[in-house]
Amino acid sequence: MFKFLRDKVKGALDRISKKVEEEVPExxxxxxxxxxxxxxxxxxxxxxxxxxxxxxxxxxxxxxxxxxxxxxxxxKISPEKFDEIFEELEIALLENNVALEVIDKIRDDLKVEIVDKPISRNDFSSKISDSLKKSISDLFDAEKIDLIKKIRDKQEKPYVICFVGVNGSGKTTSIAKVANYLKDKGVGVLMVAGDTWRAASIQQLEEHGKKLNVKVIKHNYGSDPAAVAFDGIKSAKSNNIDAVLIDTAGRQQSNKDLMREMEKIIRVAKPDMNIFVGESITGNDCVVQVQEFGDFVEIGGIILTKSDVDEKGGAAISVSYVTGKPILFLGNGQEYKDIEEFDKEKLLNSLGF
Ligand SMILES: Nc1nc2c(ncn2[C@@H]2O[C@H](COP(=O)(O)OP(=O)(O)O)[C@@H](O)[C@H]2O)c(=O)[nH]1
Ligand SMILES: [Mg+2]
Structure with missing residues (x-):
């Protein structure tokens, strides 16, 4: 991730330093x-x-x-000079799908650190780079969630997680990955085939269940997903299973019926957490989708999928800051193992800081 963004930011910082060197008097x-x-x-x-x-x-x-x-x-950089040189960075960020709110925040942070301050000539480029790193680092101040601990700490089993998002964002795949991740940590899981809209999706989850040796609760196509979720939770209770992962159909905010259906699933299943699954590559759309879904259900955390094919990474930079929700995992491939816990330091590293 971040290949483009890293190169663009580096280029912008180099040009800014050069500009300051040439145009700002000593x-x-x-x-x-x-x-x-x-x-x-x-x-x-x-x-x-x-x-x-x-x-x-x-x-x-x-x-x-x-x-x-x-x-x-x-x-010393005047406010006018700052606006001029910040434009370099702003374009680099915009080109890489970084949200406008985030760009504004970065601009404000850098302004405080840089404008009208005498900065040692030799320190200028490290100063701007350090300030940028700090500003980006602050974007991930959303509460960090330890999912395993949350599941273990719940008095009455099971811990219920509902996965929501638009079509094709990677919900079903992510559920299988999370099931595998939890199993590896010794957490018992059950999956619920709550996407009763698409013929293939129940089968898709069943296949994952077989491969992972994880129980799948399903009803027929076209049936009420809230009822399947309810059955899944009942089954987990009677089998002493720690966690239930509920798959749901993809939907858009504009489809009111489907949004209402989602609200019903949540009302019936009363999940301990709703996870929004979004595609990293869609950039700002993904950020907007989390906000839109948040109008209907409470989103606890985010999984960003397809980070392996996202060279920009604007969604990863922006989504937590704009929505106030933590990124729990990054999906980075099609295999079960291709999921990683979100790690801020790793992100900063891959940004070249
Ligand atoms: N490269 C890549 N592909 C993914 C990732 N997650 C899901 N996919 C693919 O995205 C497509 C849609 O995934 P699916 O789980 O069916 O999406 P859903 O409609 O939200 O349930 C499938 O072809 C998946 O293999 C990921 O992290 N990286
Ligand atoms: Mg699906």
């Missing part, structure tokens, strides 16, 4: 001894990293007219 900034001492204490290392004018003023105000220890070359 200034001399005095670094007072006290400020250096203060920085040393804070950083526990001897460095004269960007020292803000504020700090210098503060020291001067206190009457600590310490002697000038060093004068460094700095550059």
């Amino acid at each position: 200034e001399k900034t005095e670094i007072l001894e006290e400020v250096i001492e203060k920085k040393k204490d804070a950083d526990k290392k001897i460095s004269v990293k960007p020292v803000g004018e504020e700090e210098i003023k503060e020291v001067k105000k206190k009457g600590l007219l310490g002697k000038i220890k060093e004068t460094i070359s700095t550059k």
Whole structure:
């Protein structure tokens, strides 16, 4: 993931640094001894990293007219210059499906860190890159969910998870992957064939069940999915199974009947968590879909599928921030093993930070 985004962001940052180098005049900034001492204490290392004018003023105000220890070359970016150079980055982010809300947040964060601050000339590119990394890292502040713990902690079995999303997003495949993942962790699972709309989907889930040796509860095509879910939960209860994974038909927000059907499944099955399954490659559409589904049912977490074929990764960057919901897993292939727990550090790494 992120191949395009990583290259584009790197290119934009290089161009920004070059622009600043060429177009922003150099200034001399005095670094007072006290400020250096203060920085040393804070950083526990001897460095004269960007020292803000504020700090210098503060020291001067206190009457600590310490002697000038060093004068460094700095550059100060005006708000107008910032807007001009940020455009480079903005385009890189837009081209890679990063949501507008996220771009606004990144712009605001960088502004606070960079505008009107004397930044040591040599530190400029690391400063902007560090600020960007921090800003992106904050995008994943949504509560982290330990699914295994949640399942184990539930007093009365089973823990019920309902998977929702649009057609073809990878719900059925993800259920099979999650079933396999839970089995590996020693959690007993049962799957419910709640997509009673498409002839092939019940069969598809049954085949996964056979291969994984996981029980599947099904009714006939066209039957009420809420009733199948109800039976699945009953069966799990009487067999002491830890978790029930409910498959559902794909639907769009515009189809009110199907949305109402989904609400009914949720009303009857009372899931402990609803997971939205969305395709990473659809970018902003995926972000919008989570919001739209969220108008009907409470979404607890997100699985982003097909991250293996997504070279942009805008949805992965944006969806948690925009919706406030954590990404639980990334689907990254067609095999059962192709699912990974979402890991912020790994994401930042693959972004080149
Ligand atoms: N490359 C890739 N394909 C996937 C992934 N997840 C699902 N698919 C494929 O996407 C297609 C639709 O998946 P399916 O589970 O039937 O979607 P559903 O309609 O939401 O149940 C199938 O061909 C899957 O093999 C993934 O993480 N990576
Ligand atoms: Mg399906």
